[in-house]
Amino acid sequence: MKQITKYVLRHDTKRLFTYRQCLIGFKRKGFDRIFSYNLGEEAGVTAEQVRKDFSVFKIKGNKKAGYKIDDLLTAIEEVFKYQLNQHVIIVGMGNIGKALVQYKRFMLRKMIIVASFDIDPTKQSKRWGIPILPLEMLDDIIKRFHVKVAIIAVPEMSAQDIVNKLIDLGIKGFLNFAPVILKTPENIVVHNINLCDELESVIYYTQKVVE
Amino acid sequence: MKQITKYVLRHDTKRLFTYRQCLIGFKRKGFDRIFSYNLGEEAGVTAEQVRKDFSVFKIKGNKKAGYKIDDLLTAIEEVFKYQLNQHVIIVGMGNIGKALVQYKRFMLRKMIIVASFDIDPTKQSKRWGIPILPLEMLDDIIKRFHVKVAIIAVPEMSAQDIVNKLIDLGIKGFLNFAPVILKTPENIVVHNINLCDELESVIYYTQKVVE
DNA sequence: TTTTAATTGTGAAATTAATCACAACTATGA
DNA sequence: TCATAGTTGTGATTAATTTCACAATTAAAA
Known part of the structure; x- marks a missing residue:
């Protein structure tokens, strides 16, 4: 992990918060899997952006079947867990x-x-x-x-x-x-x-x- | 002026608000001229950034003597005047x-x-x-x-x-x-x-x- | 009037972010 | 089992933003 001495809020990190919030919403509505374009639409970004952001944090989905919401939430919590x-x-x-x-x-x-x-x-x-x-x-x-x-x-x-x-x-x-x-x-x-x-x-x- | 169809808040525009606020502060403290590095320090950005932002909005200073605060404020108000x-x-x-x-x-x-x-x-x-x-x-x-x-x-x-x-x-x-x-x-x-x-x-x- | 030292203004380079494009993968149905 | 259609993952490209670097300018001192 690279050390940060200067504080710069990276866009991809901030979007993870939005994704989490959207995912919780999807889950509440009864979904258990989603595709990058579902999440992108809900979060107000493109599907590519969603996938790229996940890729930065090494979060993986299933080609063809998209992402399991619980897995995503777990992965995002993992990024933020210590806080x-x-x-x-x-x-x-x-x-x-x-x-x-x-x-x-x-x-x-x-x-x-x-x-x-x-x-x-x-x-x-x-x-x-x-x-x-x-x-x-x-x-x-x-x-x-x-x-x-x-x-x-x-x-x-x-x-x-x-x-x-x-x-x-x-x-x-x-x-x-x-x-x-x-x-x-x-x-x-x-x-x-x-x-x-x-x-x-x-x-x-x-x-x-x-x- | 280029037409905007998609809303993207540009960083340089947003910084103008900060500059204005800082300038009002400088004025209150009795200054009437400042240099880009004064304003940069106060606004939390580099001096180059300040000058570059002004250049985007065609705001000019005086080489060697910096900027007159009142001129800057007038120029910034001009950018935002219709609002x-x-x-x-x-x-x-x-x-x-x-x-x-x-x-x-x-x-x-x-x-x-x-x-x-x-x-x-x-x-x-x-x-x-x-x-x-x-x-x-x-x-x-x-x-x-x-x-x-x-x-x-x-x-x-x-x-x-x-x-x-x-x-x-x-x-x-x-x-x-x-x-x-x-x-x-x-x-x-x-x-x-x-x-x-x-x-x-x-x-x-x-x-x-x-x- | 001339010199000097300091600052602006801005192209060029570097960095960061977003979008594009497509190969790789895989669930599903034939 | 195989073909297919639909997604992911990610390099390549483009765009936005910041930093660098320095010529041009100019106020002030000599």
């Missing part, structure tokens, strides 16, 4: 933070939000089963649950400070909703979601697409 | 929908959320200044405000039905938070944000990056 039941924290209980802390799908996908944090003591409580704690407890929680990944949902202004602090406390990966590009050392994974940018690009392309 | 003050609706007032309806930055970026919709009458109200309406009013609002873009924040199960309905009513672009790949005709722009996939890929890479 199941990872503990994650959320920092910032504004609108976005509150939405994420209540988002049930993380649990379905075996990602465990162990705690959330906010600087505002009036927000600190135990609603939704997941405690909202003061920042002073970051150290304790991160150590106790061996947390390596944090979701940043604090305002733009405080994001960099919080991230610096979290890196000191051992956090290695960030899903960042604050609209800033975070300055981090090598080896720290940062993935940004900028909601304004996302909406704006939809508007941009909507106006460019031919009628 | 300012676009009206957008949000469908689905679950956790995500509620967070988005309260998200102030959309307005700062001149994107106007004119209304939100939910099937559940108990959620229908006028909190946060933006009305929450029943689905029956979609037609009226879309026509009245010439809405072309919708944010989908409904549960997985109802997403495709809602989208079909919205396309019938004239919606051309979707920012989709439901964890399904939507089936849409050509010429309809769909951009998916799957929060589980995003978090999961951070976890995946966090475990792969060398210590």
Whole structure:
């Protein structure tokens, strides 16, 4: 396995998540085998792309009979197995933070939000089963649950400070909703979601697409 | 200008949004000129990338003296100008929908959320200044405000039905938070944000990056 | 006015990603 | 058992994206 020092989210890896989700859907509908074009259609990519992606991860099917869904799911789980039941924290209980802390799908996908944090003591409580704690407890929680990944949902202004602090406390990966590009050392994974940018690009392309 | 029939979000276009955001930050800090490497560092890309992106959009600087921030901002606004003050609706007032309806930055970026919709009458109200309406009013609002873009924040199960309905009513672009790949005709722009996939890929890479 | 040092702008090269095309395989039916 | 039709798996090709490298430019200093 090649070592990664710089974080680059590869398209084929990301698509595996989509495939898994589609496969679970197919299974629920009663299918037990599928062809690459079924999965491609459902996942919004070409059949060749599906096969190519599987080939990258050495996932094999049966010529003529396609893929057994259970085998595919097992193979995909194998790729991601060591990351199941990872503990994650959320920092910032504004609108976005509150939405994420209540988002049930993380649990379905075996990602465990162990705690959330906010600087505002009036927000600190135990609603939704997941405690909202003061920042002073970051150290304790991160150590106790061996947390390596944090979701940043604090305002733009405080994001960099919080991230610096979290890196000191051992956090290695960030899903960042604050609209800033975070300055981090090598080896720290940062993935940004900028909601304004996302909406704006939809508007941009909507106006460019031919009628 | 080449016609686009298939929606592909180009990287260079998306980076323009980031550049704009960084430039506003630089301006706020009192700068009035910058070099490509300043902007690159702030935006998390190389200086060459910055210059190449500008070159794609015919944005020129001054050799030796870099770029005037105001000129850059004007040039970027020019690229996106016809999409300012676009009206957008949000469908689905679950956790995500509620967070988005309260998200102030959309307005700062001149994107106007004119209304939100939910099937559940108990959620229908006028909190946060933006009305929450029943689905029956979609037609009226879309026509009245010439809405072309919708944010989908409904549960997985109802997403495709809602989208079909919205396309019938004239919606051309979707920012989709439901964890399904939507089936849409050509010429309809769909951009998916799957929060589980995003978090999961951070976890995946966090475990792969060398210590 | 001339020189210098620093930066832009952009072809060319390299890398990454997607699509094409078809040989190899195999379940099925004759 | 054999032929057939329908899929997979993957090299080859094409396309998109990034990086490299350096000529052209120019502000500022001499």
